[in-house]
Structures are given as structure tokens and as C-alpha cells.
Amino acid sequence: MKKLLLLLSGFLLMSSQVMAQANITGIIKDKDGEPAIAAVVALMQSPGNTLVKAAVAGNDGTFTIKMVKKGSYTLQVQVIGFKNYSSKVFSVTGSSLKLDPITLESDIEALEAIVVKAEKPMIQVLAD
Secondary structure, eight states, X not given: OHHHHHHHHHHHHHHHHHHTEEEEEEEEEETTSOBOTTOEEEEEETTTTEEEEEEEOOTTSEEEEEXXXXXXXXXXXXXXXXXXXXXXXXXXXXXXXXXXXXXXXXXXXXXXXXXXXXXXXXXXXXXX
């Protein structure tokens, strides 16, 4: 009887831990509305700014961070060719949280023109 009671209480404790976790979903786009493919999304705990979990956006710009505990967080997004994005602090309280679409600003700088010159050597070696 004690084993059954201990097993049942352990199961209830584990199920309450799983139920207290949420999924965070969102979409990342550029100014033109195109998806930001392979953007790295980092969930940071607030305060303290420590990394909790990370995800990579898919081909459609969507991401999901699973099994997040209740608390306050910020989101940081990095992708090549765009400025880094950092969200305001938000709270996770329920079973799922869908964030507003994230729009990234481009970070492309124009370089000066490059001229490539080649010269033919004065001496040529011919094969026999």
C-alpha cells in the first residue's frame, strides 16, 4: 500500500511540473514581409539575462520554444544580414504564448567597387 501511495504521489508531482510549462511560438520577418530563414532565437531569463533555451526559425520564419517554465523573459534574435533584435520583457503564465510578429531591420553596408587587374608575363614557356 505504501508503494502504491508513493508511486501515485510521485506521478502527481511529475505531472504538475509538466503542466506548469508552456510553449512559445512566433514568426520572424524582414521589412518586406519575407521570412527570416534560420534566425537564431534565444530565450533569456529576466532579470539576469541568462540563456534559458534557444531555437532556430524554419523556412517559413516560424519558431517554437517548448517546455518553458512560468516566469519573466526576453527574446533575442540574430540572423546574418540583419540587426540583432531584443524584445521587451514578457511573462509566461499559461500553457502557450503566441508572440506578435517580429520584424527585423537589414544591416547591409555597401562596399566600394573593387578593381581586379591581371598582367601577362613577359616570358612565355612553351611545351616541347
